[in-house]
Amino acid sequence: xxxxxxxxxxxxxxxxxxxxxxxxxxxxxxxxxxxxxxxxxxxxxxxxxxxxxxxxxxxxxxxxxxxxxxxxxxxxxxxxxxxxxxxxxxxxxxxxxxxxxxxxxxxxxxxxxxxxxxxxxxxxxxxxxxxxxxxxxxxxxxxxxxxxxxxxxxxxxxxxxxxxxxxxxxxxxxxxxxxxxxxxxxxxxxxxxxxxxxxxxxxxxxxxxxxxxxxxxxxxxxxxxxxxxxxxxxxxxxxxxxxxxxxxxxxxxxxxxxxxxxxxxxxxxxxxxxxxxxxxxxxxxxxxxxxxxxxxxxxxxxxxxxxxxxxxxxxxxxxxxxxxxxxxxxxxxxxxxxxxxxxxxxxxxxxxxxxxxxxxxxxxxxxxxxxxxxxxxxxxxxxxxxxxxxxxxxxxxxxxxxxxxxxxxxxxxxxxxxxxxxxxxxxxxxxxxxxxxxxxxxxxxxxxxxxxxxxxxxxxxxxxxxxxxxxxxxxxxxxxxxxxxxxxxxxxxxxxxxxxxxxxxxxxxxxxxxxxxxxxxxxxxxxxxxxxxxxxxxxxxxxxxxxxxxxxxxxxxxxxxxxxxxxxxxxxxxxxxxxxxxxxxxxxxxxxxxxxxxxxxxxxxxxxxxxxxxxxxxxxxxxxxxxxxxxxxxxxxxxxxxxxxxxxxxxxxxxxxxxxxxxxxxxxxxxxxxxxxxxxxxxxxxx
Amino acid sequence: xxxxxxxxxxxxxxxxxxxxxxxxxxxxxxxxxxxxxxxxxxxxxxxxxxxxxxxxxxxxxxxxxxxxxxxxxxxxxxxxxxxxx
Numbered sequence: 001x002x003x004x005x006x007x008x009x010x011x012x013x014x015x016x017x018x019x020x021x022x023x024x025x026x027x028x029x030x031x032x033x034x035x036x037x038x039x040x041x042x043x044x045x046x047x048x049x050x051x052x053x054x055x056x057x058x059x060x061x062x063x064x065x066x067x068x069x070x071x072x073x074x075x076x077x078x079x080x081x082x083x084x085x086x087x088x089x090x091x092x093x094x095x096x097x098x099x100x101x102x103x104x105x106x107x108x109x110x111x112x113x114x115x116x117x118x119x120x121x122x123x124x125x126x127x128x129x130x131x132x133x134x135x136x137x138x139x140x141x142x143x144x145x146x147x148x149x150x151x152x153x154x155x156x157x158x159x160x161x162x163x164x165x166x167x168x169x170x171x172x173x174x175x176x177x178x179x180x181x182x183x184x185x186x187x188x189x190x191x192x193x194x195x196x197x198x199x200x201x202x203x204x205x206x207x208x209x210x211x212x213x214x215x216x217x218x219x220x221x222x223x224x225x226x227x228x229x230x231x232x233x234x235x236x237x238x239x240x241x242x243x244x245x246x247x248x249x250x251x252x253x254x255x256x257x258x259x260x261x262x263x264x265x266x267x268x269x270x271x272x273x274x275x276x277x278x279x280x281x282x283x284x285x286x287x288x289x290x291x292x293x294x295x296x297x298x299x300x301x302x303x304x305x306x307x308x309x310x311x312x313x314x315x316x317x318x319x320x321x322x323x324x325x326x327x328x329x330x331x332x333x334x335x336x337x338x339x340x341x342x343x344x345x346x347x348x349x350x351x352x353x354x355x356x357x358x359x360x361x362x363x364x365x366x367x368x369x370x371x372x373x374x375x376x377x378x379x380x381x382x383x384x385x386x387x388x389x390x391x392x393x394x395x396x397x398x399x400x401x402x403x404x405x406x407x408x409x410x411x412x413x414x415x416x417x418x419x420x421x422x423x424x425x426x427x428x429x430x431x432x433x434x435x436x437x438x439x440x441x442x443x444x445x446x447x448x449x450x451x452x453x454x455x456x457x458x459x460x461x462x463x464x465x466x467x468x469x470x471x472x473x474x475x476x477x478x479x480x481x482x483x484x485x486x487x488x489x490x491x492x493x494x495x496x497x498x499x500x501x502x503x504x505x506x507x508x509x510x511x512x513x514x515x516x517x518x519x520x521x522x523x524x525x526x527x528x529x530x531x532x533x534x535x536x537x538x539x540x541x542x543x544x545x546x547x548x549x550x551x552x553x554x555x556x557x558x559x560x561x562x563x564x565x566x567x568x569x570x571x572x573x574x575x576x577x578x579x580x581x582x583x584x585x586x587x588x589x590x591x592x593x594x595x596x597x598x599x600x601x602x603x604x605x606x607x608x609x610x611x612x613x614x615x616x617x618x619x620x621x622x623x624x625x626x627x628x629x630x631x632x633x634x635x636x637x638x639x640x641x642x643x644x645x646x647x648x649x650x651x652x653x654x655x656x657x658x659x660x661x662x663x664x665x666x667x668x669x670x671x672x673x674x675x676x677x678x679x680x681x682x683x684x685x686x687x
Numbered sequence: 688x689x690x691x692x693x694x695x696x697x698x699x700x701x702x703x704x705x706x707x708x709x710x711x712x713x714x715x716x717x718x719x720x721x722x723x724x725x726x727x728x729x730x731x732x733x734x735x736x737x738x739x740x741x742x743x744x745x746x747x748x749x750x751x752x753x754x755x756x757x758x759x760x761x762x763x764x765x766x767x768x769x770x771x772x
Binding site: 063240270279488489 | 729
């Protein structure tokens with residue numbers, strides 16, 4: 001099958017073009033490096049054959065500096081697999097010279113290629129018009145203009161792709177290098193004929209060659225680099241400098257100058273958005289608005305869903321005969337799954353607003369503003385974006401760290417991400433707060449009287465965020481100590497966010513969350529329902545029976561560890577079940593309580609929290625849990641790493657078991673200690 | 688027009704043939720790159736901060752944070768952080 005690779009600078013419009021070509025609803029972002037994995041889609045060829053279009057992560061050159069660039073560059077050189085049959089190089093006309101740097105390297109690969117010019121309207125506003133025909137002659141490959149979002153020029157491009165209207169430049173080595181560099185490249189070529197000149201020139205610039213090169217090639221390149229350095233030539237800059245001389249010539253011939261607009265739209269926004277004082281005010285206002293929207297506006301539809309689920313529970317309660325099946329349906333299915341669905345408005349709002357910020361180009365500005373603070377705690381300005389998306393879910397957050405060049409800063413960021421309060425914690429927090437914090441509790445500060453429950457939620461969020469920074473600061477001063485790496489980030493031009501697309505993407509992601517949570521909750525509820533009612537042993541009192549079930553035995557096993565936290569074996573089962581995912585906890589507790597107290601119909605329904613509050617100690621008959629238990633549980637959920645998906649993605653991204661295991665154990669210990677301290681304090685204050 | 692060493696390590700003395708380093712340029716001033724040093728030099732060179740290139744300091748962030756540099760005639764800025772020793 002024919003494979004066409006879409007290659008270009010970050011933000012050049014590759015993914016937009018990919019979507020237009022394949023019709024796939026695929027994520028595109030206005031932040032350098034949103035395409036973290038290689039995605040592919042199909043296009044029908046002219047002879048009705050299938051063409052596979054691959055969307056590669058953005059690269060500025062064929063020299064990899066970060067893990068996502070490594071993926072793209074290895075694919076183009078055909079390191080692990082055959083190289084693509086054709087290349088479509090997406091070139092941002094408003095940043096022509098910088099984009100042509102990659103183009104001139106791609107031409108040397110000797111793969112038939114086609115240049116697609118995007119953002120020609122933005123270039124025109126800057127007074128630059130590009131003569132496609134001259135550019136095509138200069139580069140030796142065909143050039144087409146397109147405006148993918150509006151569909152202009154797309155048909156020409158599609159027919160070009162179908163007819164395979166690509167071109168190969170006949171001179172495969174850049175002619176403009178200084179004699180020393182040219183001779184170094186040809187010497188290496190003579191020793192190792194299988195290594196191409198462009199691979200040599202793109203590796204000579206690195207301090208150490210990429211790990212995927214063969215040992216001999218790597219040594220040849222290192223000695224070539226040493227030779228150039230001895231001649232007082234720094235390959236890291238000299239090779240690029242020489243190439244830019246040629247690029248300057250190409251652009252001088254193919255760019256027609258007209259009158260430019262005085263200041264660009266982006267520049268005017270940035271005068272406020274990146275202002276030394278105003279920038280931070282804008283940033284705070286935006287972040288406050290995001291959280292306000294999640295916790296206030298999104299609550300309104302959430303209430304509708306909640307009352308819908310309540311009436312569904314009531315309907316099942318009144319129309320089904322009493323029994324285990326009804327209990328399972330009400331507490332496990334309606335209570336558990338329903339409890340996740342209630343958070344749909346919040347998750348959707350968060351995903352949508354993050355999408356808006358990303359697509360408009362603001363997130364890169366946030367990284368610019370925050371770099372200084374992030375740097376203090378051993379993180380990087382670029383850590384800001386993965387950390388912000390971790391408020392939705394840690395999994396995409398961890399994947400987004402691939403754009404961080406420094407391995408150490410990337411690892412620190414990945415390590416602290418599970419502490420960021422993600423949406424899966426919200427159902428647990430809400431349930432526990434409702435169960436243990438009295439609604440009448442108000443905190444009076446001066447004239448203001450604040451709702452204690454809301455304050456508690458804010459406190460939980462702040463604790464998670466603060467701990468992530470604290471852990472980062474500790475790690476970067478001890479175990480992962482190193483000099484701060486440099487920071488470099490492109491600030492793309494602002495653009496109006498594509499609302500429709502962001503909406504579709506948020507719905508897709510939210511649906512994925514619901515589906516995952518729903519199926520897992522359902523499976524665990526049913527399993528727990530079975531485990532906590534079997535084996536059926538006759539002739540035991542209900543209390544003895546409870547503990548002799550499978551679930552009871554496991555719970556009793558972990559109980560000693562949880563006793564100091566004021567928790568019993570039932571909570572132990574809930575915590576064990578929530579190792580799969582945090583949101584499972586609510587349904588798990590529902591399933592456990594339901595089975596052993598099904599005669600008590602007062603507490604059936606979705607109110608798992610009410611059930612926990614009503615739980616009695618089997619011996620004394622007093623309430624089994626106090627406010628200390630509630631506080632300890634909340635603290636536990638703030639810090640513990642209970643998420644299989646996070647574990648799996650950590651294992652994949654760090655290529656081993658060490659970091660995910662270390663992370664899980666460290667946060668488990670942290671969660672236990674925090675829960676113990678919080679319980680002690682709460683109990684001391686409360687008596 | 689100033690000559691600029693785009694050295695993002697704060698150095699006391701710029702290279703002898705250059706007037707100053709990037710972080711000493713005021714907001715909105717233009718300069719010409721005469722050499723690029725520091726750990727990011729390879730990436731900066733690829734992005735077009737090459738010898739003889741005309742650049743503009745678009746803005747410096749508060750608290751001595753990153754500097755935004757524009758290649759004159761190009762739409763997007765690049766931000767870089769000055770590294771303290």
